[in-house]
Amino acid sequence: MSLLSAHKLTLRHNGQTVLHGVDFAIERGEIVTIVGPNGSGKSSLLRALVGAMKPASGSVARAPALRIGYVPQRLHIDSTLPMTVSRFLNLPHRQKPAVVRDALTRAGVPELAHRQMIALSGGQFQRVLLARALLNAPDILILDEATQGLDQPGSATFYRRIEDVRNEIGCAVLMVSHDLHVVMAASDRVLCVNGHICCEGTPEMVADAPEYREIFGTGTRGALALYRHEHDHEHDHSHEDA
DSSP states (O other), rough: OOOOEEEEEEEETTTEEEEEEEEEEOTTTOOEEEEETTTTTTTHHHHHHTTTSOOOOEEEEEEEOEEEEEEEEEOOOTSSOOOOOHHHSSSOOOOOOOHHHHHHOOOOOOOGGGGGGOOOHHHHHHHHHHHHHHHTOOOOEEEEEEEEEEOOHHHHHHHHHHHHHHHHHHOEEEOOSSSHHHHHHOOOOEEESSSSSSEEEEEEHHHHHHHHHHOOOOOOHHHHHHHHHHHHHHHHHHHOOO
């Protein structure tokens, strides 16, 4: 069965319908991105899929014993509280040192284990949150605006790391993002939502869809091509170095 699926899902918040008639499923190994304007129901859909929001109608199904890793938009750490990255990753339950090392390595920041959390840059902080989400070897990694506050190069680097994680451990990835120019190109499939699913398909298909262009304009297609070219060029060099 699918890792997560929704059937004719309708969601209401404060008496208002925020999403209706959603049919959706994600399989192991897929990277799926949900895009849409503010207030379109993106985060509500994530919350319903993980069981944090009750459907008004329709249903959500999760695979048995599904392990979910979650990377939030932001997390506040008290600036007066001394805490190393390693200590942070051992809360609330102590992890085996090898598990912590492996998670930091997969997140691309093995050197940060003994750094203070409050001394991290925005990009480093998000990598540590990614490492935390990887501690339980998730079947699916869920990210809700995980690069908010990062510049575009920082966001692109972060999403390329997400691709690498998927390739390394075979998990599915489900993301909500406003970083259209980079996150869509890192995706196998894109859902454009605006109270319902407006369009769905490969990044190229969605970027060309009239429903998507009505919301976001036409600028994404050129950025998709640029990202793909740069990413492929990087991989070519990595193979040369191997």
